[in-house]
Amino acid sequence: MSTVSSVIAAGFDVEKIREDFPVLKQHIHGKPLVYLDSAATAQKPTAVVDALRHFHEVDCANIHRGVHELSQRSTAAYEETRIKAKHFLNSKTTNELIFVRGTTEGINLVSSSWGRKNVKEGDEIVISAMEHHSNIVPWQMLCEEKGAKLRVIPMNDRGELILEEYEKLLNPRTRMVAVTHVSNALGTINPVKEIIAMAHKAGAITLIDGAQAAPHAKVDVQDLDADFYTMSGHKVVGPTGIGILYGKADLLNAMPPYQGGGDMIKVVTFEKTTYADLPYKFEAGTPNIAGGIGLGAAFDYVNRIGLDKIAAYEHELLLYGTEALSRIPGLRIIGTAREKAAVLSFVMEGIHPHDIGTVLDRQGIAVRTGHHCAQPVMDWFHVTATTRASLAFYNTAAEIDALIAGLGKVKEIFS
Amino acid sequence: MVDDLYQDLILDHSKRPRNCHAMADATRNAEGYNPLCGDKLKLYVKMDGDIVKDVSFVGSGCAISTASASLMTESLKGKTREEALKLLEKFHDLLTTDTPVTKDLGKLVVFCGVRDYPARVKCATLAWHTLKSALNGAAEPVTTETE
Numbered sequence: 001m002s003t004v005s006s007v008i009a010a011g012f013d014v015e016k017i018r019e020d021f022p023v024l025k026q027h028i029h030g031k032p033l034v035y036l037d038s039a040a041t042a043q044k045p046t047a048v049v050d051a052l053r054h055f056h057e058v059d060c061a062n063i064h065r066g067v068h069e070l071s072q073r074s075t076a077a078y079e080e081t082r083i084k085a086k087h088f089l090n091s092k093t094t095n096e097l098i099f100v101r102g103t104t105e106g107i108n109l110v111s112s113s114w115g116r117k118n119v120k121e122g123d124e125i126v127i128s129a130m131e132h133h134s135n136i137v138p139w140q141m142l143c144e145e146k147g148a149k150l151r152v153i154p155m156n157d158r159g160e161l162i163l164e165e166y167e168k169l170l171n172p173r174t175r176m177v178a179v180t181h182v183s184n185a186l187g188t189i190n191p192v193k194e195i196i197a198m199a200h201k202a203g204a205i206t207l208i209d210g211a212q213a214a215p216h217a218k219v220d221v222q223d224l225d226a227d228f229y230t231m232s233g234h235k236v237v238g239p240t241g242i243g244i245l246y247g248k249a250d251l252l253n254a255m256p257p258y259q260g261g262g263d264m265i266k267v268v269t270f271e272k273t274t275y276a277d278l279p280y281k282f283e284a285g286t287p288n289i290a291g292g293i294g295l296g297a298a299f300d301y302v303n304r305i306g307l308d309k310i311a312a313y314e315h316e317l318l319l320y321g322t323e324a325l326s327r328i329p330g331l332r333i334i335g336t337a338r339e340k341a342a343v344l345s346f347v348m349e350g351i352h353p354h355d356i357g358t359v360l361d362r363q364g365i366a367v368r369t370g371h372h373c374a375q376p377v378m379d380w381f382h383v384t385a386t387t388r389a390s391l392a393f394y395n396t397a398a399e400i401d402a403l404i405a406g407l408g409k410v411k412e413i414f415s
Numbered sequence: 416m417v418d419d420l421y422q423d424l425i426l427d428h429s430k431r432p433r434n435c436h437a438m439a440d441a442t443r444n445a446e447g448y449n450p451l452c453g454d455k456l457k458l459y460v461k462m463d464g465d466i467v468k469d470v471s472f473v474g475s476g477c478a479i480s481t482a483s484a485s486l487m488t489e490s491l492k493g494k495t496r497e498e499a500l501k502l503l504e505k506f507h508d509l510l511t512t513d514t515p516v517t518k519d520l521g522k523l524v525v526f527c528g529v530r531d532y533p534a535r536v537k538c539a540t541l542a543w544h545t546l547k548s549a550l551n552g553a554a555e556p557v558t559t560e561t562e
Contacts, residue, residue, distance in 0.1 A: 358534075
């Protein structure tokens with residue numbers, strides 16, 4: 001408890017932050033909501049909700065085409081988010097930032113566009129044992145189509161990737177290394193800078209799944225030297241249905257479009273179409289304008305608090321939660337990496353996660369139960385499912401205490 | 416409260432499931448899978464003509480799905496294929512509609528609390544979907560997503 005309060009004393013006023021999240025003020029089944037499912041989606045601050053409302057009530061128009069005032073306003077607001085994303089991810093230019101629906105679409109864009117052009121029969125694509133299905137299936141589909149081979153970096157008992165084994169997988173046939181920055185099921189923070197450097201040494205291109213990393217720590221795509229980096233807006237307190245794919249300009253320029261349509265062209269005739277320049281080449285059709293504008297407000301909000309402060313506070317919560325859960329007999333934490341984000345995945349002897357989830361829900365506590373779209377991770381740890389409490393900067397030590405009390409009730413019913 | 420869901424009979428059957436074993440001389444078997452939670456179940460049925468002579472299951476699941484499988488096996492023995500399928504229908508209605516609880520479901524009425532937990536309906540129906548597949552002799556494993 002003392003470690004948590006020391007962070008609060010150091011200027012992190014969580015109670016003040018919670019005021020920004022109206023959703024947290026409600027009761028569920030008569031108990032105060034304890035929201036511990038931010039790895040699935042983060043709650044939205046008033047600033048984001050207001051930005052969405054302002055767009056719909058005041059500025060609503062399509063972008064990039066009208067000369068009228070509303071279209072200019074909406075275009076400016078939408079494009080402003082691209083500039084904010086440039087700072088958020090530290091890309092060299094805004095042209096390297098493509099708006100997508102989310103991380104899943106970002107990966108699919110790369111596997112479809114870059115992959116179809118560059119991957120041939122006998123080539124190899126490396127992923128890791130802790131990937132979300134969204135960073136497995138698109139590559140599997142590509143491998144099936146091309147006759148390429150999917151190789152998997154193994155992990156150890158703590159849920160850390162084994163880099164010596166990774167090194168052995170790299171060879172001149174390796175075209176792509178696609179790895180998650182932070183595991184959604186285990187919380188492991190992977191040494192992606194090192195992973196990228198090793199891939200580059202072998203002549204491979206890299207894609208980093210940043211869905212779970214972007215909300216919790218400063219990402220610098222230039223420092224990482226990532227070729228592609230993709231994230232979801234809704235995990236960084238933004239709206240759903242909007243995300244960012246970063247790609248190095250020379251790679252994106254050499255790639256064919258992902259989808260055809262309006263906004264991604266220069267000239268269309270029935271004989272030939274000339275494609276638009278970056279980033280619009282990859283943005284066919286009317287995008288999620290409101291979502292883009294809401295994401296800009298989310299970037300501003302997170303920046304105001306400061307990702308460094310967020311990371312430090314969440315780490316204290318993680319330590320507190322880890323210690324508290326470890327004291328429960330029969331409970332095993334799945335994922336004990338030395339470098340870890342605020343994810344507490346666990347199993348309880350003889351009690352199924354779905355039963356744990358239901359009993360906790362009736363006490364107002366929202367956790368995720370199941371395989372977390374990472375079935376291979378579950379198989380590796382010989383479990384069918386886990387219960388996952390994932391923490392965000394608006395969570396408190398008292399909420400972890402509520403989780404522990406809730407698990408006491410679970411034990412009361414099932415033992 | 417949550418105790419309406421986890422009634423004593425359900426807890427008893429989840430902790431000590433009945434007919435929970437493989438059956439070497441089964442005439443039919445089927446596999447069920449709930450992709451939402453990864454629960455798997457294998458069902459064994461021994462038919463004597465049109466009569467369900469014996470039923471057993473193996474698998475791993477939550478308290479609701481285990482108890483449901485256990486109580487299902489108990490309630491099926493001696494029923495005709497048609498009676499078994501009719502019971503399935505009534506059980507499904509019990510979980511998904513507001514129809515009044517009828518006596519002919521016997522002990523299975525204990526699952527009526529599941530109505531208030533829509534996310535858990537598939538846990539309770541996994542064994543029954545698998546039964547349908549076994550009685551219809553389907554070759555592919557049935558999942559709770561093929562309703």
